[in-house]
Amino acid sequence: MAETDSAPTVVRARGRSAGRTPHKGQQTKAAIIDAALGLASHVGLEGLSIGAIAELMGMSKSGVFAHFGSREELQIAVVREYHARFERDVFRPALSAPRGLPRLRALFDHWMRQTSLEIDSGCIYISGAVEFDDRPGAVRDALVDTVNTWQAAVRKAVQLAIDEGHLRADADPAQVAFEIHGLILALHYEARFLRHPDSLQRARTGFDNLIARYQARP
Template identity: 40%
Template structure:
């Protein structure tokens, strides 16, 4: 029993490094051998934690989800429902990407592009995480609409799609073109978009 907390801490260190690697090189870029080399541990020891590359990939997704919740979701939930929560949610996401919480930008942006057309358990896990995110943004928008802070005819799913598009484009442009201004452009676009819907109400 005494070894379990230490084992869990070691596993968490391994998975956090795995998530960093996957954000840059994809989940297919993960291997038990590579992690063992980078962390200075034995391959057999790592194999004992995960058993297969697929299990390593799935565990890495779960770890990344935990980081995402802490960095993006919880800060938004600290704000009461309404337009300000929508703003905080968008800002939390942009900050998470801009600060390179994962060195490759948004972990899920990277692995979604990698697995969107591949069937299997890893794709299903990535898809489920993405759908949870989309639904959360839409629900946050819908709360603001119901509170009268956005126009009554606001389509929450459509507005969520547009807000996510602004955020993901900032992530992509900043990475591909090394352009930090992409985040300010996204903030301006989001601010203008939400203001227009609020004024329409």
């Protein structure tokens, strides 16, 4: 990330000038993506098809094809939309916290909250990794791009905490970010698959323990 406080955007959100009403075609395309994202959250990216979306939207297949020329193009649009919403709900709110450890903690809190909201649906980053981990192609590339961008943002937040003197100078940002990501993956598994009611608190405790290990001492 070139700028410290900028959001980790891979693909710019659909640009709209202030006060300008979106074209009907843009509105329809946005509605299709929204419906496809909702469906993919439950059945995965592989569960998406032009036919299923057409039925869901009450449109003809050719109507959906007019906006997305292929199933792959629709899947990529869903990945990018998920990333844009993840950025909006997790990353951007954390920027209002002071630089350093407060911001890193806010980032983790928002990430945990997002994970808890996805317990009854699913995380496109996680389900997509399972579906496309060994399948090269444009959809996998889009997933890798968005996840790499997000992980770079977490590493940057850790680096800021080091720069501010909140974490030890010898702390490895990549290692700290790796451990934070591990907590989120464990939370998702324990809460969504095992339905353990104390998963959220355990993730919080895990983060506190992690920070205690890396925290700078007076």
